[in-house]
Amino acid sequence: MITVSNISLCVLLSVFSLSSDEGKLLIPLKAIDRSSTNSIVLTAIGEFGLMRKERPGIPAHYHTGIDIKRPSDNYISEPIFSIMEGVVISKRTDGPYAQLIIEHQDERGKFWTLYEHIAGIEVELYQPVTPDRPIARFMNTMELDKYGWQFDHFHFEVLKVAPIPLQKDRTKPERHFSSYTLVCYTREDLRKYFHHPLEFLSERL
Numbered sequence: 001m002i003t004v005s006n007i008s009l010c011v012l013l014s015v016f017s018l019s020s021d022e023g024k025l026l027i028p029l030k031a032i033d034r035s036s037t038n039s040i041v042l043t044a045i046g047e048f049g050l051m052r053k054e055r056p057g058i059p060a061h062y063h064t065g066i067d068i069k070r071p072s073d074n075y076i077s078e079p080i081f082s083i084m085e086g087v088v089i090s091k092r093t094d095g096p097y098a099q100l101i102i103e104h105q106d107e108r109g110k111f112w113t114l115y116e117h118i119a120g121i122e123v124e125l126y127q128p129v130t131p132d133r134p135i136a137r138f139m140n141t142m143e144l145d146k147y148g149w150q151f152d153h154f155h156f157e158v159l160k161v162a163p164i165p166l167q168k169d170r171t172k173p174e175r176h177f178s179s180y181t182l183v184c185y186t187r188e189d190l191r192k193y194f195h196h197p198l199e200f201l202s203e204r205l
């Protein structure tokens with residue numbers, strides 16, 4: 001028999017489950033529907049797994065993430081979000097290579113996400129984050145004029161394996177880990193270390 005107290009309990013439980021973001025994945029952009037990858041547009045050379053030409057000091061390597069275009073014409077404060085709850089384990093705030101690495105845990109195990117060429121970082125090292133509050137933003141006009149408009153996107157990776165611990169560096173005291181970004185020289189390397197970010201999102205959204 002359904003009683004008033006049973007109904008109240010059901011309402012309470014459904015409200016609770018609606019407000020809980022636990023384990024929920026959303027795209028890292030502001031969008032009308034963050035449960036779909038439709039709003040993710042990549043730059044011309046932003047695909048995962050593209051071969052990137054060698055440049056001084058860096059041999060040719062595979063592109064280990066995706067380069068996501070700014071979703072609007074907001075050149076002041078276009079927000080970037082974590083795709084899931086997690087904990088910030090590495091942070092660098094210097095210039096165009098500013099970066100966050102977030103560790104996540106779901107029912108399948110741990111994985112890590114990386115956000116690079118970002119600015120206005122709003123989270124602290126070791127801070128737990130949720131996907132509903134911005135962690136940073138795209139570079140603004142002033143920053144792009146200073147660092148170059150080739151950075152008018154953000155680079156997003158999903159790592160299958162833990163990132164590489166770094167030695168202490170006094171110039172970047174909160175940068176504790178590095179990714180395998182510039183060291184993937186074969187398809188096997190790429191598959192060993194990284195998920196295809198769009199496939200990863202599509203499968204789990």
Ligand SMILES: [Zn+2]
Nearest residue numbers: 065066067155
């Ligand atoms: Zn990139």
